[in-house]
Amino acid sequence: MSALTVVVVHPDLLGTYGDGGNGVVLAQRARWRGIETELVDATSDLPLPTGDLYCLGGGEDAAQTASAERLREEGTLERAVGQGAVLLAVCAGYQIVGRSFPAADGRPLSGLGLLDVTTTKGRGRRAVGEILAEPLDEGLPVLTGFENHGGLTTRGPTTAPLARVTAGVGNGDGTEGARSGRVVGTYLHGPVLARNPGFADLLISWATGRVLHALDDAEEAALRKERIAAVRAGRAGGTVRYAPGPS
Amino acid sequence: MTTGRLPVRARAAVAATRAVNALSRRLGAGSGSVAGGHVGLALDPRLLERLAAGRRVALVSGTNGKTTTTRLLAVAVGGALGRAATNATGSNMPAGHVTALAGAPPGAPAVLEVDEGYLPHLVASLAPETVVLLNLSRDQLDRTNEVRMVAGKWRAALSEAQAPSTTVVANADDPIVAWAAQRAAHPVWVGAGLPWRQDAVGCPACEGRIAFAAGATGEEGGWRCTCGFARPRLDVRLDGDCVVTADGRRLDLALALPGRFNRANAVMATAAAVTAGVDWDDALRRIADVDEVAGRFAVVEVAGCAARVMLAKNPAGWGELLDLVCPGDRAVVVGINARLADGRDPSWLWDVPFERLRGRTVVATGERCRDLSVRLRYAEVPHRTVRDQVAAVRAAWMAARGPVDFVGNYTAFTDLLARTTRTGA
Numbered sequence: 001m002s003a004l005t006v007v008v009v010h011p012d013l014l015g016t017y018g019d020g021g022n023g024v025v026l027a028q029r030a031r032w033r034g035i036e037t038e039l040v041d042a043t044s045d046l047p048l049p050t051g052d053l054y055c056l057g058g059g060e061d062a063a064q065t066a067s068a069e070r071l072r073e074e075g076t077l078e079r080a081v082g083q084g085a086v087l088l089a090v091c092a093g094y095q096i097v098g099r100s101f102p103a104a105d106g107r108p109l110s111g112l113g114l115l116d117v118t119t120t121k122g123r124g125r126r127a128v129g130e131i132l133a134e135p136l137d138e139g140l141p142v143l144t145g146f147e148n149h150g151g152l153t154t155r156g157p158t159t160a161p162l163a164r165v166t167a168g169v170g171n172g173d174g175t176e177g178a179r180s181g182r183v184v185g186t187y188l189h190g191p192v193l194a195r196n197p198g199f200a201d202l203l204i205s206w207a208t209g210r211v212l213h214a215l216d217d218a219e220e221a222a223l224r225k226e227r228i229a230a231v232r233a234g235r236a237g238g239t240v241r242y243a244p245g246p247s
Numbered sequence: 248m249t250t251g252r253l254p255v256r257a258r259a260a261v262a263a264t265r266a267v268n269a270l271s272r273r274l275g276a277g278s279g280s281v282a283g284g285h286v287g288l289a290l291d292p293r294l295l296e297r298l299a300a301g302r303r304v305a306l307v308s309g310t311n312g313k314t315t316t317t318r319l320l321a322v323a324v325g326g327a328l329g330r331a332a333t334n335a336t337g338s339n340m341p342a343g344h345v346t347a348l349a350g351a352p353p354g355a356p357a358v359l360e361v362d363e364g365y366l367p368h369l370v371a372s373l374a375p376e377t378v379v380l381l382n383l384s385r386d387q388l389d390r391t392n393e394v395r396m397v398a399g400k401w402r403a404a405l406s407e408a409q410a411p412s413t414t415v416v417a418n419a420d421d422p423i424v425a426w427a428a429q430r431a432a433h434p435v436w437v438g439a440g441l442p443w444r445q446d447a448v449g450c451p452a453c454e455g456r457i458a459f460a461a462g463a464t465g466e467e468g469g470w471r472c473t474c475g476f477a478r479p480r481l482d483v484r485l486d487g488d489c490v491v492t493a494d495g496r497r498l499d500l501a502l503a504l505p506g507r508f509n510r511a512n513a514v515m516a517t518a519a520a521v522t523a524g525v526d527w528d529d530a531l532r533r534i535a536d537v538d539e540v541a542g543r544f545a546v547v548e549v550a551g552c553a554a555r556v557m558l559a560k561n562p563a564g565w566g567e568l569l570d571l572v573c574p575g576d577r578a579v580v581v582g583i584n585a586r587l588a589d590g591r592d593p594s595w596l597w598d599v600p601f602e603r604l605r606g607r608t609v610v611a612t613g614e615r616c617r618d619l620s621v622r623l624r625y626a627e628v629p630h631r632t633v634r635d636q637v638a639a640v641r642a643a644w645m646a647a648r649g650p651v652d653f654v655g656n657y658t659a660f661t662d663l664l665a666r667t668t669r670t671g672a
């Protein structure tokens with residue numbers, strides 16, 4: 001048995017934005033440290049396997065609903081998280097692990113309740129574009145990514161946001177993502193861990209309990225520098241903001 | 248004079264279309280393919296319908312292969328039906344269509360490449376004789392053109408009630424396309440294959456799951472959902488280097504264009520030509536010599552270095568091009584931009600199996616070479632990163648001392664093509 005099992009959940013349903021890349025980044029960064037790692041693509045036609053670190057990605061409305069129903073019926077993910085597994089949920093996946101999220105017609109559907117957040121349909125246009133957010137703990141450097149969603153997400157009183165938005169939309173109230181224990185949700189898709197290797201290492205250290213030595217992240221550093229500069233100079237393009245609702 | 252039968256307003260609009268395009272070409276402001284069309288449509292919003300009236304019209308749409316299939320279909324019908332009016336440069340929205348038709352003789356058949364989003368509008372306004380549907384997969388997702396939404400609009404527009412006289416030539420190996428064409432009055436089902444299935448596993452009829460048989464192209468393959476929605480019975484299919492016709496004949500596809508995907512495009516184009524009355528042998532003979540399409544697959548000279556240039560815009564297209572490039576041993580230059588025409592979000596790089604480039608000399612280039620470089624790092628593909636595309640081709644050529652393969656996404660490809668010095672054989 002491997003020291004670390006990374007499970008990409010339902011890549012056939014929730015893999016719209018290259019989200020499978022998060023699993024690749026986690027597995028490679030663990031392997032490069034000599035941690036024996038298995039990467040499992042867990043398609044929705046088979047029972048969800050047990051693992052140490054789960055990744056959920058983004059998807060279209062119908063696929064998001066199908067994945068949520070399957071996960072709720074099965075209960076494997078909730079059990080794994082209850083037993084200490086780490087979960088990174090991105091975009092549609094972030095909405096699924098909350099208390100409820102909107103169907104294509106806006107009707108609320110039950111999520112898995114692993115994060116105390118509720119998502120409703122945003123008014124106006126989708127939030128599409130580069131996003132920058134300052135993490136609120138763990139000493140991570142600024143998070144850089146791309147968002148593409150139409151949801152407004154509000155947190156319950158005891159759930160902390162992951163970060164504070166400095167460019168882009170995020171949850172819609174100036175915060176981005178949510179965290180509760182070892183469950184993290186974020187609107188940064190794309191895959192977020194490729195642009196934020198420190199975030200990837202944080203998840204690996206939670207899942208393995210190990211202190212990780214630094215890697216030579218020259219390529220990531222060059223990409224981060226370029227994207228952060230482009231957003232700060234207003235050259236990134238494509239950012240569309242909808243009017244945030246009262247929250 | 249080719250505009251005699253048009254109303255005065257339309258005649259003025261045609262004259263303006265031609266004049267603006269000629270001016271734009273002379274000034275070097277563009278290829279002269281859309282500016283005039285915009286002016287013409289402003290003068291007469293119904294100009295496209297008027298120009299298409301009395302012509303036999305074929306429309307070609309889908310995520311990948313539109314430009315090539317349009318070219319092949321125009322060439323295939325050219326002998327029997329006469330030289331076709333076509334938007335050869337891939338300007339696939341109404342202004343480009345107006346330009347294509349404004350310059351064509353009256354009565355010439357029209358073979359038009361159509362953007363996926365515009366297809367329903369054009370089907371309704373032009374009542375085409377033939378519509379060719381190639382495939383539908385993720386592409387430029389930040390425009391929120393969700394695959395199923397597009398397919399639903401196609402399905403409504405192509406239903407028997409809406410398009411009673413239209414023949415729909417559809418790739419039956421793509422369940423999304425099959426669903427879009429299911430209600431058509433006259434479907435022709437072609438087994439053209441579908442290597443990229445990640446956007447096709449969700450059943451469009453019931454939201455269940457499509458099961459693909461191994462191979463999934465031709466007779467041995469197929470797909471089916473538990474709801475009963477299944478691949479239609481094939482009329483024509485691609486089988487390796489052959490096309491198998493409805494009457495069981497096996498005909499050789501001897502194409503100058505490389506790759507499985509171009510054989511698929513060729514089968515779709517010839518099947519459409521045959522439904523329009525062209526003979527199989529004639530159609531296949533005519534398309535065999537096409538060796539580049541709007542610059543794609545041409546060998547060009549970049550700063551003194553020979554490069555075969557190719558275009559791939561999305562994961563499905565990249566998968567097919569890696570099939571073509573990977574058996575070789577040439578140095579590979581990969582160019583990535585993320586302008587509006589490419590989609591601003593290069594996340595899709597993680598859907599492309601770049602791991603297959605391991606062991607090759609690889610240079611990452613283009614405006615988003617940094618994103619590509621990170622992707623290649625995790626694919627464990629050693630590479631150099633050279634932002635300027637011409638310098639990148641040169642670096643690859645120097646390293647390999649021989650011709651290189653360049654694969655770029657849309658604006659990366661067109662940028663490099665604009666900077667080539669000479670087109671060779």
Ligand SMILES: [Zn+2]
Nearest residue numbers: 450453472474
């Ligand atoms: Zn079904």
